[in-house]
Amino acid sequence: MTDFIEPVAYDAVQRFDLRDRVALVTGGAHGLGLAIVTAFLGAGAKVGVLDLDGEALEARMPEMAARGKVVARAVDTRDDDAVRAAIDDIARELGGIDILVNDAATFPSAPLAETDSKTLTAALDVNVVGYLRTVTAALPYLRASGRGRIINFGSVTFFLGHPDGLGAYIATKGAVTGLTRALAREVGVDGITANILAPGAFPTRAEYGLYEDQAAFDRQVIEVQSVKRRGDVSDIASAALFLASDAASFITGQTLLVDGGWTFN
Ligand SMILES: NC(=O)c1ccc[n+]([C@@H]2O[C@H](COP(=O)([O-])OP(=O)(O)OC[C@H]3O[C@@H](n4cnc5c(N)ncnc54)[C@H](O)[C@@H]3O)[C@@H](O)[C@H]2O)c1
Numbered sequence: 001m002t003d004f005i006e007p008v009a010y011d012a013v014q015r016f017d018l019r020d021r022v023a024l025v026t027g028g029a030h031g032l033g034l035a036i037v038t039a040f041l042g043a044g045a046k047v048g049v050l051d052l053d054g055e056a057l058e059a060r061m062p063e064m065a066a067r068g069k070v071v072a073r074a075v076d077t078r079d080d081d082a083v084r085a086a087i088d089d090i091a092r093e094l095g096g097i098d099i100l101v102n103d104a105a106t107f108p109s110a111p112l113a114e115t116d117s118k119t120l121t122a123a124l125d126v127n128v129v130g131y132l133r134t135v136t137a138a139l140p141y142l143r144a145s146g147r148g149r150i151i152n153f154g155s156v157t158f159f160l161g162h163p164d165g166l167g168a169y170i171a172t173k174g175a176v177t178g179l180t181r182a183l184a185r186e187v188g189v190d191g192i193t194a195n196i197l198a199p200g201a202f203p204t205r206a207e208y209g210l211y212e213d214q215a216a217f218d219r220q221v222i223e224v225q226s227v228k229r230r231g232d233v234s235d236i237a238s239a240a241l242f243l244a245s246d247a248a249s250f251i252t253g254q255t256l257l258v259d260g261g262w263t264f265n
Pocket residue numbers: 026027028029030031032033050051052053075076077078102103104105106126130153154155156157198199200201202203204205206207
């Protein structure tokens with residue numbers, strides 16, 4: 001019998017390097033998407049950004065461009081043609097696409113009993129169909145990369161079924177979960193992984209608009225989490241860096257809950 005040589009992993013840290021990668025991030029003008037754009041630039045990736053809010057993108061550009069190579073386009077992810085044109089454009093300018101992050105979302109707020117079909121359909125158009133649009137447009141580039149990564153934003157709310165009044169939004173996040181799991185099966189053969197990044201509660205614009213008494217909400221969140229502090233956008237950016245990197249190349253179809261141990265799946 002030949003001696004078994006125990007494998008080691010001294011070089012595993014190199015798998016976190018994004019210096020030769022191109023990432024595309026939707027919803028990158030604000031909040032968690034903006035945190036991811038800046039983290040990816042910090043990790044050496046070239047970054048394309050799509051967001052509805054052209055003014056915010058323009059205001060951020062000088063600071064981002066000083067940190068690395070970034071191309072931003074004011075695009076509504078509900079627009080098939082605009083999405084496709086912008087993605088082709090960005091891939092041409094940055095030399096392909098290796099990583100796609102779908103962060104853009106809308107947050108309709110009303111009890112389900114008072115939610116009409118138009119409201120849910122409109123939310124699905126951004127939160128689910130919008131993700132499919134970017135995926136189909138980016139897929140040729142992700143396939144060519146041979147190490148493509150798709151990261152779609154889910155939410156802790158899908159696991160909890162609350163807060164009250166976010167039913168339509170929660171339904172869209174359930175659909176993101178199904179979409180991503182099916183995608184993972186379909187694109188694995190091309191060396192592409194597809195995972196769901198599901199945040200707990202993070203202090204972005206979207207959250208601050210929702211609660212009248214922010215201090216009381218902060219206390220409630222800390223109470224239900226296992227980790228006794230509010231989440232920071234860097235917690236999400238770090239998780240996105242991991243899922244985008246070679247370090248996560250054997251992880252697909254999964255939901256990574258970044259919620260301070262609020263829920264366990
Ligand atoms: N903040 C949280 O606590 C939290 C919790 C769970 C999940 N999430 C998820 O994280 C993601 C980011 O949320 P956030 O809190 O940073 O929100 P945010 O509102 O700060 O950012 C969302 C971004 O998406 C953009 N956007 C919206 N509709 C668009 C469209 N049609 N086309 C292009 N861009 C569009 C907005 O302009 C904005 O820049 C979302 O998918 C959200 O569901 C957030």
